[in-house]
Every structure is written in C-alpha cells, then in structure tokens.
Amino acid sequence: MNRINAPRGTRDIVYPEITAWQILEERIREFYSRFLYREIRTPMFEHSELFQRGIGDATEVVQKEMYTFEDKAGRSLTLRPENTASVVRAAIEGGLFDAVFPLRFFYIGPMFRYDKPQKGRFRQFHQFGVEVFREENPELDAEVVYAAYAFLEELGLKEISLEVNSVGCEECRPAYLKVLQQEARAHQQELCLDCRRKIDTNPLRIFDCKQPGCRAAAATFSTITPHLCRGCADHFAGVRAGLDTYAVPYTVNERMVRGLDYYTRTAFEITSDRLGAQNAILGGGRYNRLVRDLGGPDIAGIGFAAGMERLLLHLEIAPGKDPQICFLACQSADSRADAMKLARQLWRAGYPAYLDYSAANLKKQFRRSDRMNAAFTLVLGTEESASGEVSIKDMVRQEQVRIPQQELLQWLDQRKS
RNA sequence: GUGAGUGUAGCUCAAGGGUAGAGUAUCGGUCUGUGGAACCGAAUGUUGGGGGUUCAAAUCCCCUCACUCACCCCA
Incomplete structure (x- = not known):
C-alpha cells in the first residue's frame, strides 16, 4: 500500500507547536474583546457567487486561486479564500445590522487558496480578522488600524512596518484610473508584458511590479492622492490625524494597492522584514460599497485580516509550562x-x-x-x-x-x- | 501558472555504477525498588513512485509526485 500524505500546501499542527496556536488564539480573543468585537464563525464554504461578486471577478484570487467544486445537487460552492464576504453575507442574512450593537465582529479560522506553496504560503492557511459596520468616521479607521498594529506590538513582533493609503471611492477613482492609463500607455515600451496587460485590466497593479523598468516608469506616474475627491481627501486626513492621536507609527504609501476589489478610501498593510518574499502579515481597509453590492443595506464597513502562519513564523511564543503531571x-x-x-x-x-x-x-x-x-x-x-x-x-x-x-x-x- | 534546488531508517545525513551505512531516536540487556549517564545488543528501508540504459542503478537518462525557495499573487 502506498502512503497517503496530507494534500499539497496543507499541514498538520501537532504538539508542541499546537500550544503556540492555542496561546495565539487565546490572545486574539482577549485582545479584541477589549474593543467589543464579538466572535463570528461562518461556514468554510459558500456559494461561489458570493466571492465572485464580493472580492471581484477580475481579481487574481477569484480567477486563479479558488477551490471551487460542485456539490451533489449541482450547486457551485467554494472553500472560502477570505472571510470578509462571508461575514457581510452572514450579517445581511441574519438581520444583524438591526439586531446587534455595536456591529463589530472578529473571526479566527482556516482559509483556502489554490496557490503554489512556499515560505509562509499555504493552500490551507489561517487568518484572524475583524469587521466593523456602519461607522464611517475616519477616527474609526484609525481605531481599527490601531487595533491591528497594537496587537502585533503586544505580541512582541519586531521589525514590522505599517503603510496606509487612500484608494478613493467610486466618485474619484474612475477619473484617476483614466489618467493613470494614459500615462501608462505613454510609457508602454518601458513596461514588461505583464504590466502592459494591466493597463486595461488593473492599472493600479503596475505599482506592484518589481521589474526595474516598470518601477522606474511607475515612479513617474501620478498617484491617486491629488485626484481624491473632497470627501476622500478629508477622510484620509482624518485617518492620519486619528493615527497620530492613537500614536500609531505609519508611513503613507501613495502607491500601495490591495488585491481585493472592494476597498474604498482607507487601505493599509503591515509587513515584516523577516518573512522572505511573503512579507505581508496583515492587510485591510474600508469597503463602503460591499454590503450594498451583496444585496444588503447601504452600510459602510471596514476590517482587516492577518495571516497566522506568518505571524507564528517570526514569533517565539514560549510554550506554557507543562502542568504538574x-x-x-x-x-x-x-x-x-x-x-x-x-x-x-x-x-x-x-x-x-x-x-x-x-x-x-x-x-x-x-x-x-x-x-x-x-x-x-x-x-x-x-x-x-x-x-x-x-x-x-x-x-x-x-x-x-x-x-x-x-x-x-x-x-x-x-x-x- | 513559470523557474531553480532537494527527495536514502521515525529524525539528521553518508555512500556518485559493484553486498545500502553512520549518528540520533526507539526497543532489549548490564540493572525486577528508583529517571537524566555509560557500555553491549536488536529492530527498522520496494533509496518518493514509475519507466529506461546496463551483466549490474541509491548513483546515469526520461516521466511523475512531494518538499524547499523564488517569480506571480497574497495573509
């Protein structure tokens, strides 16, 4: 008989490593309940359409990385690649927008993406994250970022940095994208093939490219900041002021882009220098249109997700003393x-x-x-x-x-x- | 999806065409009323899997699978 191993990109977590996980989960629960987040557990699979509509059909995640299958009744289901869309769906479906106050949730659990595994990247991996609904004040954005940063800080993570940006809204972003596309077309020859394709599909992503030619060209492109509408500009200023008040050290990265389509206005990311290529350990932002797009009321939202494997990768959680056996x-x-x-x-x-x-x-x-x-x-x-x-x-x-x-x-x- | 590197005992690794080995862990003994040490002994392998070349393959070639790292993307 040949042996059966764990599927590619999955792994078993056993003692003593499991104790680090238990401690981490415990600390997540303790920390986020200070902010009145309540735990939510949603199904690990959903109708595929939820992610297509929620995350965005054009995103890499939806196009290439979803574990999609048909059940026996012919429904198309997908193992969740992230949890925000599910939480929004649950809130709409459960009528939570009227029933619960404050509208603050946190979750811990496995996510699934069909990626090629490498350091800090798995096909089944674990995230924790939070979602807040209805509140639109920029000060809340600052609080959510604070809640992300302070937790990592309290865990003792060193060598992390926080970047924030505003990606605009449906008012101002389309106009900016047109400007960006024009500029990119003018520099087409300097761009790699990949980036030339992005001009039409997703011009913002050109900023992410690591090719020297693309980097040089992208450095000359205008950023969104001067193109933000009044509302977005004011909001972004409010977020930055709030971060200062909460004493969160951050840098503004006007070229930061996030991989999921639903973000509006605030976007942020925490990276580590110690993780090799997969250096993002936490990412999030505001999504003021997502609830409405998924058939709910016109309610704003904001949240983030953090990768637990990546966190544990450079965290030495001292295993608790064994009890007196x-x-x-x-x-x-x-x-x-x-x-x-x-x-x-x-x-x-x-x-x-x-x-x-x-x-x-x-x-x-x-x-x-x-x-x-x-x-x-x-x-x-x-x-x-x-x-x-x-x-x-x-x-x-x-x-x-x-x-x-x-x-x-x-x-x-x-x-x- | 693309590229590179690596797969040999539970673990860490030797052997680079001619009988598969060591360290460590395991088990037994020295030692049936006392642990960490020492010594002695035992067990463990379709050399990831499949095919090919050869009198002979762990070794050379092809395919495949897995792991690692990078690209891509992301947590």
Whole structure:
C-alpha cells in the first residue's frame, strides 16, 4: 500500500507547536474583546457567487486561486479564500445590522487558496480578522488600524512596518484610473508584458511590479492622492490625524494597492522584514460599497485580516509550562487496581495523571516518567500496596516521601500552594 | 501558472555504477525498588513512485509526485 500524505500546501499542527496556536488564539480573543468585537464563525464554504461578486471577478484570487467544486445537487460552492464576504453575507442574512450593537465582529479560522506553496504560503492557511459596520468616521479607521498594529506590538513582533493609503471611492477613482492609463500607455515600451496587460485590466497593479523598468516608469506616474475627491481627501486626513492621536507609527504609501476589489478610501498593510518574499502579515481597509453590492443595506464597513502562519513564523511564543503531571508506576500487576483508584481520584480532582500499565521494572518506568516531564512519580510497589501507602518522588527536587494513599490529594494540594 | 534546488531508517545525513551505512531516536540487556549517564545488543528501508540504459542503478537518462525557495499573487 502506498502512503497517503496530507494534500499539497496543507499541514498538520501537532504538539508542541499546537500550544503556540492555542496561546495565539487565546490572545486574539482577549485582545479584541477589549474593543467589543464579538466572535463570528461562518461556514468554510459558500456559494461561489458570493466571492465572485464580493472580492471581484477580475481579481487574481477569484480567477486563479479558488477551490471551487460542485456539490451533489449541482450547486457551485467554494472553500472560502477570505472571510470578509462571508461575514457581510452572514450579517445581511441574519438581520444583524438591526439586531446587534455595536456591529463589530472578529473571526479566527482556516482559509483556502489554490496557490503554489512556499515560505509562509499555504493552500490551507489561517487568518484572524475583524469587521466593523456602519461607522464611517475616519477616527474609526484609525481605531481599527490601531487595533491591528497594537496587537502585533503586544505580541512582541519586531521589525514590522505599517503603510496606509487612500484608494478613493467610486466618485474619484474612475477619473484617476483614466489618467493613470494614459500615462501608462505613454510609457508602454518601458513596461514588461505583464504590466502592459494591466493597463486595461488593473492599472493600479503596475505599482506592484518589481521589474526595474516598470518601477522606474511607475515612479513617474501620478498617484491617486491629488485626484481624491473632497470627501476622500478629508477622510484620509482624518485617518492620519486619528493615527497620530492613537500614536500609531505609519508611513503613507501613495502607491500601495490591495488585491481585493472592494476597498474604498482607507487601505493599509503591515509587513515584516523577516518573512522572505511573503512579507505581508496583515492587510485591510474600508469597503463602503460591499454590503450594498451583496444585496444588503447601504452600510459602510471596514476590517482587516492577518495571516497566522506568518505571524507564528517570526514569533517565539514560549510554550506554557507543562502542568504538574503525576506518573503512576506499579511494580507488578497486583498493585494495578490501587493505582487505577488513585488515578481516578487525581483525574476527578483535576490533576493530570498518567498510569503506566506495563508493570515493567521501576527503572524503566522512572525513565518514562522523566521523559514525559512528570512532576511526580507515584510508586505503588508490593510494600506500598501491603500497607495502603504510596511513595511520591518529586522528580525535580529528587525527594521522596511515603504517605497513606488516602492522603494523596491532600498532600498534592498542599504542595501546589 | 513559470523557474531553480532537494527527495536514502521515525529524525539528521553518508555512500556518485559493484553486498545500502553512520549518528540520533526507539526497543532489549548490564540493572525486577528508583529517571537524566555509560557500555553491549536488536529492530527498522520496494533509496518518493514509475519507466529506461546496463551483466549490474541509491548513483546515469526520461516521466511523475512531494518538499524547499523564488517569480506571480497574497495573509
């Protein structure tokens, strides 16, 4: 039989790595509840149309990276490549815009994109993120960015930088895109083939190209900032002022573009120097048209998503100390019943306990106890069984006592405090 | 989707056409009432898979799969 491995781009998370994940998730929940975000869990697959309409048909994600399949009834479903569209869908469907206040959600969970795996990039990966609805004040944008940045800071991430930009709205962006296209056409010869195609499909993306020719040409193109309409310009100014008030260090990158079509006005991104090519660890922005475009009321939204693998890649989360494990060693099968009764007491009292059923010689059992980092080894030998006692060896202090079995819990309780 | 590198024991890696090896981990013993050490011993492989060249392939060639890194894109 040939072995079956995990599908490409997926991986198993096992102990001890899993403890870092648990700690990270715990800290996300604690941190974001400070801002009154409430957790939301949406399905891991949705109707494909949700992502096509939400993220944008022309985006790379929708065109090339979706895990789309047909179910037995012929519906086209897609494993979620991101969670914003789902949250919006859930809010519309559940009538949450009227039922819940404040309209603040956070999520943690797996996302799926059919990419070629490399460092920090997987086909099943995990994101956490937040979404806020209805509030349109630029100060809220600043708060959301603060909530993104401060969390990473509190985790102890070093070498991260925050960039913000305004990508305009449906009022001012089309006019700017026309200007940009004209400028790009004038410099066509200097652009790579890829970028020449982008002129018509997605001119903003030319700013992302790393080819020297394209970079040089793009540097001469005008940015959106002078083309922002009054509303967007004022909003952007308000966001920057808010960031200053919240004391968030940022740089304005007028050429920053995001990969999803639904962003309006504020867009932001946090990158790390330590991740190789996949250096984006968090990205987000405002999406004032998305709710309406997905059939909901005309309500604004803003949010971000962060990649948990990338976060953990350069985060040394110290694994929590193992709890005080009790290892129960029996010298022979005769004392096993005593050991089982003691183990049951320990479990019921909340002590982690491991019972070695092998009745191998004590030397071996002590070795096993040592290797699982037990705090105590409880020995039930023929002598202890005969007298109703148990020997307890403190594996760290290397001290050993023998006490009546009934006093075990009491002894441990004392030891704990 | 494109490109490069790497696949040999659970793990880290040797052997570059001529009998597949070491370290480590595992298990057993020295040592059936006491762990971390030492010594001795044992087990473990379709050399990722398939095809080809050859008297002979882990080794050379082709295909395929996986991993790693980069491009693309993104978290």
